[in-house]
Amino acid sequence: MGKRKLPQMTLIAVLLYALIKVLSLDSIGALNGYFMIIINRSLIFVILTVSLNLINGITGQFSLGHMGFAAVGAYVSGTITTLVLKLSPDVASSYPIFIGAIILGGIGAAIMGFVIGFPSLRLKGDYLAIMTLGFGEVIRIILNNINYVGGPRGLLGIPKFSTFTIIYAFTFFTIVLIRNLVQSSHGRAMLAVRENEVAAELVGVDTTRYKVLGFVVGAFFAGIGGGLLAHLLQIATPTQYGFYASALLLVYVYAGGMGSITGSIIAAFGLTFLSQFLQLGFDSLSNMTGINFGSEWTMVIYALLLILIMLYKTEGLMGMKEAKLLVIEEGTK
Amino acid sequence: MGSIFNTQQVINGLQLGSIYALIALGYTMVYGIVRLINFAHGDFFMVGAYASYGAFYIFNSFLGKGTPLAIVVLIFAMVAGGAIATLANQLAYKPLRYKPKLSSLVTALGVSMFLEYFFSAFPLIGASPLGFPEIIHRATFKIGSAMIDNYVIIDIVVAAILMVGLTLLVQRSSIGRAMRAVSQDKDASKLMGINVENIITWTFLIGGAFAGAAGLLSGMTYPRIDPYMGILPGLKAFIAAVLGGIGNIPGAMLGAYIMGLAETFANAWNSLLGAGIAFIILIIVLLVRPTAILGEKTADKI
Numbered sequence: 001m002g003k004r005k006l007p008q009m010t011l012i013a014v015l016l017y018a019l020i021k022v023l024s025l026d027s028i029g030a031l032n033g034y035f036m037i038i039i040n041r042s043l044i045f046v047i048l049t050v051s052l053n054l055i056n057g058i059t060g061q062f063s064l065g066h067m068g069f070a071a072v073g074a075y076v077s078g079t080i081t082t083l084v085l086k087l088s089p090d091v092a093s094s095y096p097i098f099i100g101a102i103i104l105g106g107i108g109a110a111i112m113g114f115v116i117g118f119p120s121l122r123l124k125g126d127y128l129a130i131m132t133l134g135f136g137e138v139i140r141i142i143l144n145n146i147n148y149v150g151g152p153r154g155l156l157g158i159p160k161f162s163t164f165t166i167i168y169a170f171t172f173f174t175i176v177l178i179r180n181l182v183q184s185s186h187g188r189a190m191l192a193v194r195e196n197e198v199a200a201e202l203v204g205v206d207t208t209r210y211k212v213l214g215f216v217v218g219a220f221f222a223g224i225g226g227g228l229l230a231h232l233l234q235i236a237t238p239t240q241y242g243f244y245a246s247a248l249l250l251v252y253v254y255a256g257g258m259g260s261i262t263g264s265i266i267a268a269f270g271l272t273f274l275s276q277f278l279q280l281g282f283d284s285l286s287n288m289t290g291i292n293f294g295s296e297w298t299m300v301i302y303a304l305l306l307i308l309i310m311l312y313k314t315e316g317l318m319g320m321k322e323a324k325l326l327v328i329e330e331g332t333k
Numbered sequence: 334m335g336s337i338f339n340t341q342q343v344i345n346g347l348q349l350g351s352i353y354a355l356i357a358l359g360y361t362m363v364y365g366i367v368r369l370i371n372f373a374h375g376d377f378f379m380v381g382a383y384a385s386y387g388a389f390y391i392f393n394s395f396l397g398k399g400t401p402l403a404i405v406v407l408i409f410a411m412v413a414g415g416a417i418a419t420l421a422n423q424l425a426y427k428p429l430r431y432k433p434k435l436s437s438l439v440t441a442l443g444v445s446m447f448l449e450y451f452f453s454a455f456p457l458i459g460a461s462p463l464g465f466p467e468i469i470h471r472a473t474f475k476i477g478s479a480m481i482d483n484y485v486i487i488d489i490v491v492a493a494i495l496m497v498g499l500t501l502l503v504q505r506s507s508i509g510r511a512m513r514a515v516s517q518d519k520d521a522s523k524l525m526g527i528n529v530e531n532i533i534t535w536t537f538l539i540g541g542a543f544a545g546a547a548g549l550l551s552g553m554t555y556p557r558i559d560p561y562m563g564i565l566p567g568l569k570a571f572i573a574a575v576l577g578g579i580g581n582i583p584g585a586m587l588g589a590y591i592m593g594l595a596e597t598f599a600n601a602w603n604s605l606l607g608a609g610i611a612f613i614i615l616i617i618v619l620l621v622r623p624t625a626i627l628g629e630k631t632a633d634k635i
Binding site: 297 | 433434440443447456460564575612616
């Protein structure tokens with residue numbers, strides 16, 4: 001058995017949690033409500049990015065419809081909690097139901113991952129990318145046309161259950177579980193599939209099984225992320241989970257580094273904060289000059305950033321490297 | 334159900350198919366030569382629409398409305414589409430030519446996002462839709478039970494002329510011969526003295542010009558343009574190219590007309606099906622026969 005470092009990780013996670021909690025206290029006020037919103041968003045994007053990285057970076061497949069899975073999670077959990085809230089308006093006692101709903105959303109997304117992953121796996125590279133894109137769009141169009149969940153207007157009035165503590169806990173578990181999966185024998189099989197599918201098959205790796213596993217686990221956590229996002233924003237609309245949202249997630253994965261969980265975490269935080277600061281910058285620029293710089297300029301810079309990363313640092317910020325804390329060391333003989 | 338398959342729908346389907354065909358050709362030519370799904374191609378179409386919008390206001394005052402103005406605007410749209418495609422190739426795709434394929438794909442997504450958001454952020458253009466001016470007077474007439482306007486004929490004829498021109502170019506000219514050679518084997522073409530980068534530039538130029546022309550036709554026919562107008566037609570034209578066997582020029586034309594007809598019929602039957610039919614076709618094609626109607630089968634080399 002190698003060193004699993006779970007105690008160290010837990011300790012650091014708890015300390016970090018305490019630090020953020022203390023800093024966000026009203027009496028200290030280092031982190032105001034605005035900051036907490038950005039932190040919450042960042043944490044959810046950590047879940048989404050890491051789960052996409054499992055499919056694209058670690059298993060070497062290509063999903064261009066990842067937000068479709070998140071949409072399933074958002075709509076399933078959102079529908080459940082809005083129903084529950086209607087039946088019994090007591091919010092405090094609904095928390096266990098909320099957590100159950102989030103997990104059910106994840107399971108729904110995982111089923112969708114299986115449905116999409118299984119038939120798509122005969123395809124490779126480009127074709128797999130467009131297949132998942134097609135499925136993602138089909139999910140969006142279907143949601144657009146179900147009146148029960150609001151059609152194009154989206155699912156409104158979702159209770160605001162996603163608190164910092166809950167999002168933080170889910171993010172922690174996602175990172176630990178995916179880390180453990182990647183560095184288990186299953187994870188090595190997935191990496192083998194990524195590196196060379198034919199060679200992996202020749203040494204006895206059941207490639208289909210591991211590709212499906214990658215899709216299903218990735219989709220499960222995307223569903224969790226989607227559910228948390230819906231309960232943070234209190235709304236879920238089909239456009240939030242469209243093709244461009246999925247493409248934006250790819251920016252995060254590529255910026256951090258394909259296959260690096262550490263990179264995904266850094267990218268999710270860095271880019272979420274960057275977009276907020278750019279927004280603030282453009283807002284004050286608008287105030288100073290009197291010319292209106294809309295939110296589109298933030299996206300212009302995002303797009304440029306993606307192109308520049310691909311041109312000058314194709315392997316992303318971290319490449320395939322991991323932070324020491326996230327590596328399970330092999331025991332010495 | 335028989336009622337949805339009438340002459341009117343067939344004509345509308347062919348009209349839509351003509352626009353898809355012009356976009357799909359660029360997708361398929363670029364894929365045939367550099368094996369890149371150029372997600373920004375739909376945005377070249379959008380650039381073409383805006384270029385023709387601008388050209389209309391520049392030339393309207395001394396040309397008046399009518400065919401001469403339309404031809405000038407068409408040239409403008411094609412030049413703009415070709416220029417933006419060439420620029421994207423030079424700046425974003427060329428440096429990545431020999432990196433893993435998927436990094437070019439992601440770069441193409443970046444170029445696409447950049448064009449869309451830049452156009453909607455740019456003060457003179459803006460995110461809100463613009464009404465497209467009437468370049469040629471619209472006249473409606475009746476054939477049998479179907480109502481047809483002259484735009485239907487313009488769309489179908491312009492697309493047909495361009496496609497015949499392209500076919501001649503690819504089959505008869507030396508550039509066309511070089512294009513076919515490069516799409517078969519890049520390295521061997523290099524050894525035969527073909528300047529591969531040059532041919533790739535030509536391919537982007539022609540593909541972009543066709544998308545630009547499609548932008549003008551679409552702007553005239555469905556007179557509303559916005560910076561995001563390229564996304565869906567781009568995706569659908571791409572699916573049309575996949576349907577016909579991506580990389581195959583006659584296949585893209587055939588796929589585009591099938592797509593135009595299928596979408597028109599599906600829309601007449603049920604709007605949900607109309608929105609989703611393209612993606613359903615995509616999924617079925619990829620599941621049943623990934624090499625599509627006219628594509629070739631290739632074996633994996635180990």
